[in-house]
Amino acid sequence: MQHAASSALVVAGWHRMSYKYSDNSFISEELEKHIRKVHSIVGNACTDKRYIVFGAGSTQLLNAAVHALSPDNSSSPARVVASIPFYPVYELQTDIFRSVNFNFQGDTSLWKNNSDAGTEIIEFVTSPNNPDGQLNKAVLHGSNVKTIHDHAYYWPHFTAIPAPADGDVMIFTLSKLTGHAGSRFGWAIVKDEAIYQRMSTYLALNTMGVSRDSQLRSLKLLKAVLAGGGRDIFEFGHETMKKRWEKLNKVISMSKRFSLQKLAPKYCTYFQKISGVSPAYGWLKCEKEEDKHCSAVLQAAANIIGREGSLFYAEDRYVRLSLIKSQDDFDLLLNKLNELVSGEEGPKNM
Amino acid sequence: MQHAASSALVVAGWHRMSYKYSDNSFISEELEKHIRKVHSIVGNACTDKRYIVFGAGSTQLLNAAVHALSPDNSSSPARVVASIPFYPVYELQTDIFRSVNFNFQGDTSLWKNNSDAGTEIIEFVTSPNNPDGQLNKAVLHGSNVKTIHDHAYYWPHFTAIPAPADGDVMIFTLSKLTGHAGSRFGWAIVKDEAIYQRMSTYLALNTMGVSRDSQLRSLKLLKAVLAGGGRDIFEFGHETMKKRWEKLNKVISMSKRFSLQKLAPKYCTYFQKISGVSPAYGWLKCEKEEDKHCSAVLQAAANIIGREGSLFYAEDRYVRLSLIKSQDDFDLLLNKLNELVSGEEGPKNM
Structure with missing residues (x-):
C-alpha cells in the first residue's frame, strides 16, 4: 500500500485482446526481462542462458515440469518422489492426471538405493521447504534422476540467500514474491532447450499460456518491486x-x-x-x-x-x-x- | 472502443491478492451471476439449476470435462471422439495428457455401431462447428456415451440461436463472445453435481482456479456487454x-x-x-x-x-x-x- 501509485493498473477495454504477443508467443517479452532483472538484483537464481516459461502460478508449472521430464512412450513410468514433510499438491496433482508416463511414489528416502535402476526418477526438491523452511537439497543423484527445484519461498523475506540457485529446472511464483496468489502467475527457469519446448507445448495445450491480464498485472507489480532497487x-x-x-x-x-x-x-x-x-x-x-x-x-x-x-x-x-x-x-x-x-x-x- | 469508459479497468496494487474469494471458492460469485444474466438475455443456454465452473479459456475446460466424464480406475479407458472436420485441440490436448483414463480415438463415425459396447465414449460436439460453422448435433447415443458440447461460437454474431442449448456439459468462452482471447477465460455449464465436483477438483489441482485478474476483467467486460440490454x-x-x-x-x-x-x-x-x-x-x-x-x-x-x-x-x-x-x-x-x-x-x- 506504500506504493499505491506505482502498483495500480489501468487497462483499456480493448487492450491485449489477442492470443499472441507481437513475437507470436504466449509470453510477454517485457515481463520476462523484468523477471530476469529481479533475479539478478536479488541474486537468488541464475537466469543467464536459461529459458523462461510462464505458468498459472507455480501450480501449473509443477506438472508441466513432471510432464517434460518424464520419458514419453516408455513402458515404465517415471517415479515422482518428494522428501517428507512435503507440499501436498505434489502428490495430489501428479495423481489426478493419471498419466501413463509418470506416477507418484511417495517419500524420496524409499528410492535412495534404487537411484541407479533403469527407471527414471523425478525428485521434487523444495527449498526453502514447505512446511518447515529448511533449505533442502536433492537427495537422489544419477543419470536416471531428474530434479524439479521448487523455489517458491527462495526470496530474502523468507530465507537467507547463500548463493544463486542454478538447478536445471527451477520454479518460482509471484504469490510468494509479492503476495499476489490470486493472479496465478509463476515461472520456470529451464536450462535445457528440449525440456523448455516440452513445457511450452504442455502450457499451450493445457491453457494456451497464461492470461495476458495476469501477465500485465505481474509486470506492473515487478516494476513496483524494482523501483528503488527492490x-x-x-x-x-x-x-x-x-x-x-x-x-x-x-x-x-x-x-x-x-x-x-x-x-x-x-x-x-x-x-x-x-x-x-x-x-x-x-x-x-x-x-x-x-x-x-x-x-x-x-x-x-x-x-x-x-x-x-x-x-x-x-x-x-x-x-x-x-x-x-x-x-x-x-x-x-x-x-x-x-x-x-x-x-x-x-x-x-x- | 465505442464503450471505452465502461470497459476500462482500474486495479489497486493490493486488490484481490488472495487465493480465495470470501465464500472460500476460486470463483467470483458476481461474475457467475453476470454469466447467467448474459445467457438469459441472449437465450443461448439454460443455466437454471446448473453449476458453473470457470477455466483458463475453453481450452482448459475441454480436458477438465474429459477428465470428469471418464471412468476412474477403469481397465478400459474412455474413447474420446469428434466428427471430422474438428477443432485440432481435441486430439492434441487429449493426447498430451497420456491418461490411463481416456484416449483419443478419432472420428465419431467409426464408433456409430459400437455405441452400445461396454466402453465409455466421450463425444465432442461443436456447435457451431469450427471450422465449418454447422450447428452439429450429437451423433452417438446410449448409456455409455457422454457428450461435451463446445458452444464457443454459439452467440448471435456467429449463428442464429434457434433455442437455448441444454446439454449436460456445455462450454463457452469470453474469447468468442467479446473477442478477449488473451484473457484466457471460459466457463462450463454443468447439470450433474458429481461432474461439477470432479471438474472443480481438476481445476484446483491444475492451476488453483482461474486468475482473479482475468475474472475481474471478464466481469468488467460482461458489464459493458450487458449495458443497454446487450x-x-x-x-x-x-x-x-x-x-x-x-x-x-x-x-x-x-x-x-x-x-x-x-x-x-x-x-x-x-x-x-x-x-x-x-x-x-x-x-x-x-x-x-x-x-x-x-x-x-x-x-x-x-x-x-x-x-x-x-x-x-x-x-x-x-x-x-x-x-x-x-x-x-x-x-x-x-x-x-x-x-x-x-x-x-x-x-x-x-
Whole structure:
C-alpha cells in the first residue's frame, strides 16, 4: 500500500485482446526481462542462458515440469518422489492426471538405493521447504534422476540467500514474491532447450499460456518491486517475518508441550550479513506422548487452526502454523498461543 | 472502443491478492451471476439449476470435462471422439495428457455401431462447428456415451440461436463472445453435481482456479456487454460478420475453382427474425481434381494464408479462412480472392 501509485493498473477495454504477443508467443517479452532483472538484483537464481516459461502460478508449472521430464512412450513410468514433510499438491496433482508416463511414489528416502535402476526418477526438491523452511537439497543423484527445484519461498523475506540457485529446472511464483496468489502467475527457469519446448507445448495445450491480464498485472507489480532497487519490499518483508518468528519462538521456548523446527541463521548475499531466520511457517510439534494429533490439541485448547502434519505426509504430532497472514491475525495467533503456554503447568502447580 | 469508459479497468496494487474469494471458492460469485444474466438475455443456454465452473479459456475446460466424464480406475479407458472436420485441440490436448483414463480415438463415425459396447465414449460436439460453422448435433447415443458440447461460437454474431442449448456439459468462452482471447477465460455449464465436483477438483489441482485478474476483467467486460440490454455488441457483431460472409460468397460464387460451405439461414430467437448467415470461418474447397492441397494453392497464387484441411482431420482439398480479423485484414483477403477468381478463366479466353 506504500506504493499505491506505482502498483495500480489501468487497462483499456480493448487492450491485449489477442492470443499472441507481437513475437507470436504466449509470453510477454517485457515481463520476462523484468523477471530476469529481479533475479539478478536479488541474486537468488541464475537466469543467464536459461529459458523462461510462464505458468498459472507455480501450480501449473509443477506438472508441466513432471510432464517434460518424464520419458514419453516408455513402458515404465517415471517415479515422482518428494522428501517428507512435503507440499501436498505434489502428490495430489501428479495423481489426478493419471498419466501413463509418470506416477507418484511417495517419500524420496524409499528410492535412495534404487537411484541407479533403469527407471527414471523425478525428485521434487523444495527449498526453502514447505512446511518447515529448511533449505533442502536433492537427495537422489544419477543419470536416471531428474530434479524439479521448487523455489517458491527462495526470496530474502523468507530465507537467507547463500548463493544463486542454478538447478536445471527451477520454479518460482509471484504469490510468494509479492503476495499476489490470486493472479496465478509463476515461472520456470529451464536450462535445457528440449525440456523448455516440452513445457511450452504442455502450457499451450493445457491453457494456451497464461492470461495476458495476469501477465500485465505481474509486470506492473515487478516494476513496483524494482523501483528503488527492490530493497523496500525485501527489507519490509524480512523485518516483518523475522519479528514474527522471534515472537513465536519466544512463546514456544517457554513451553514443554510444544516445540518448533530449528533453523540456522546464514549469511545472506542479498542483505550482505547474517540475517535473522524468517520462515513462512512454524512447523510445530506436540512433544507429549499422548498428544498424537497436534492440530486437534491446538484447536480444542485454544481455537487455533493449523494444517495437520499428515497433510504433509508427516505425523499428526506436527502442525503447520502460517505466519503469512495479516498482522491482526498473527497477533491473535500469538495471544492464543501465549495463553495456552502460560496455562501449561497451571494445574500441576496448584 | 465505442464503450471505452465502461470497459476500462482500474486495479489497486493490493486488490484481490488472495487465493480465495470470501465464500472460500476460486470463483467470483458476481461474475457467475453476470454469466447467467448474459445467457438469459441472449437465450443461448439454460443455466437454471446448473453449476458453473470457470477455466483458463475453453481450452482448459475441454480436458477438465474429459477428465470428469471418464471412468476412474477403469481397465478400459474412455474413447474420446469428434466428427471430422474438428477443432485440432481435441486430439492434441487429449493426447498430451497420456491418461490411463481416456484416449483419443478419432472420428465419431467409426464408433456409430459400437455405441452400445461396454466402453465409455466421450463425444465432442461443436456447435457451431469450427471450422465449418454447422450447428452439429450429437451423433452417438446410449448409456455409455457422454457428450461435451463446445458452444464457443454459439452467440448471435456467429449463428442464429434457434433455442437455448441444454446439454449436460456445455462450454463457452469470453474469447468468442467479446473477442478477449488473451484473457484466457471460459466457463462450463454443468447439470450433474458429481461432474461439477470432479471438474472443480481438476481445476484446483491444475492451476488453483482461474486468475482473479482475468475474472475481474471478464466481469468488467460482461458489464459493458450487458449495458443497454446487450444489443450493441450482438447487432454490431452480427452485421459485421454477415457482410463479410456475403462478400466472401459473392466472390467465390463467381469461381469454378473454389466453393464454400453451405449454411442455411434459420430463425434466431434473439433477433426474432430469420437472420443472415454469419460464420466465423469460411471452409473453402478446391474443386479441381489436381488442387489436392488447397492452402498451398491459395498461398502460391495469391499469398493467402489459411489453415489446411488436414489440421482439422479433413482433406487438404479444404482450407479454413478466418473471417474474425481486423477490417483491413479482411478487405485485403477479399481483394486477393477477387484477383484470384477474376483471373481464373483468363488464360483460356486469351
